[in-house]
Amino acid sequence: MANLSGRTAIVGIGATEFSKASGRSELQLACEAVVAAIADAGLQPGDVDGMVTFTAESSAEIHVARNTGIGDLSFFSRVPHGGGAACGTVAHAAAAINAGLAEVVVCWRAFNERSGERFGLGQASRPMDTSADRAAYSWMTPFGLSTPAQWVGMFARRYMHEYGATSEDFGRIAVLARARAATNPKAWFHGRPITLEEHQASRWIAEPLHLLDCCQESDGGQALVVVSAERAKDLPQVPAYVVGAAQGSGRDQHMMTSYYRPSISGIPEMGLVGDRLWAQSGLRPTDVRAAVLYDHFTPFVLPQLEELGFCGRGEAASFVADGHLELDGSLPLNTHGGQLGEAYLHGMNGIAEGVRLVRGTSVNQPGDVDNVVVTAGTGVPTSALILGAR
Template identity: 80%
Template structure:
């Protein structure tokens, strides 16, 4: 099935999440089950209706355990997508393909972890158990020299981007300010009621220059789930569906896992450009038709090249696009209206997909006008994925 043939065949009919915290006090399996049950209730369906599950390779809650503990029956489809946050939109692509081809009728995508109280991804490779896998072999070229953590890896890209295009720390800070402004009015956000100023960003401590504390996403305990069904079935369900107009994955040439330093140019994200080209081809839309965006913001510097790779502004001009207020509610491309991973929660981007559904439904706490088409991106610096969701008409 071509990507074009997939467009419009499946929809997101339900969303559900746990609370977002720093210490959930319960297992990751329980978080997954709570999120799945909440999403099914939102969709007007029951566990008995589910015949497919998709999650991340990094998720500790296996499909059979989620199925057993929520009361699901037989599963005809189950799949996992790798590369950390890059998997987010890829899970929806897998689910949409399953529904469109008849491999399953009701597929739930989920992600749950205790990323603050349990295994903290931000600590990177240091202290992790040794293994003999290819990933560890690749990291062995860096870890002996102190290049250990995601912030350190991204700092290398950020510094090169600054050198090439004249971006500054303040340009990165504006991304954080917008996210926290949106989070401040979102009751579900960890930083609800706590906006920041650019001065707050500039005075926050260094993590790995040029990244400051407020350039880095938070660590979160929680779970998020999405329910995918056919467009036909969604007509009988309670909420207006978010139609999957485009769903794509992309891995660029000479791709590494957050350390693609050997390309001729390291100030862009070519894998995101690949995803964007597929999304526009599948949906028949272009950047001008996108009304809002959910941009993966685990680190602020990587938001800028996303805007460029996706065609919202020329290369090197994202700093000006942001400074002109275009990511704000009244701007050209309202973005991360839930607060993003910087402000709401770090759920490997799955909470961002849920916000895109709310934008299409018209129920976001920061609802812009005219959100017929919303673009969503997954993790950056890794093999990644993306979505274009549309309102049902």
């Protein structure tokens, strides 16, 4: 596992604006983000020979390549499981470069998730089909478990029961995210912080989740450029080295509904990913200076802290309340505002923020960040990265 560590780096990041109605196609959003990332890296489209995206991405590699000036491709892959794919795209890129399959790999995700297909509507409004996923969901939907918020509500209620967490503990994550977004000009909720009282007063979506426990729906695109560590030395941006990259799917894993395990109050797939990250990198949680944790729903942030070893099982609520996630804390969290505050781009904008933290260019920079951990979607097969300055 150690062979991958430090051998590649993210050298370019690019994004569209984040909106609720982009007014253009998902292909155009993808192309705009890809072109911006390549330019940020100091490269030309013709330098790209590899592309990685999500299975959920609507724009095929060949269309993005043709419309951006990318030529021959020697590597292309896709990663499944929605937001769980985000960091996996970088893992695939790093592995391909390390194996000699490509030299310059673009990772991207683009969608009109607010003005187009809204993922938050869940399964009830989708046409029937005969896929295995749909068959698995058929065990949940008759009982009112149709939407992502409803699925996570089940997990959240059990976590509260086992560990004494409260809605206010979840709300502190939302308040923190919106505080960071309020000072981020690119965030949808720029200039719009919230209080814990406002969180508690927001309407119920699926108890115990309030509206402000749920991430937004966004239109936009985000892309990244990955090259070898050697090539990164000759490019204009400060490299964010891929110190660790891992994917993980836990035993008896389901999509957002892993209710058949002996316990449903943890996310063991993230624990698996964390173990691999620490083994690859030789680092420990105390070596990490900041975190970008996938925050599609606030309750899932707490067990991520536990699974990754930043605190003990059931201790995350106290860890948050004690101020560890503030800018002056031991682990500043989601300095861009996260998906709750900046945009919901399936976690790709979180990777970009990890790069900015290493570069020292975040709008909420908490000082020098030698190492930052970035996670992808939770409740699903997932992935994560450690990005470092060296």
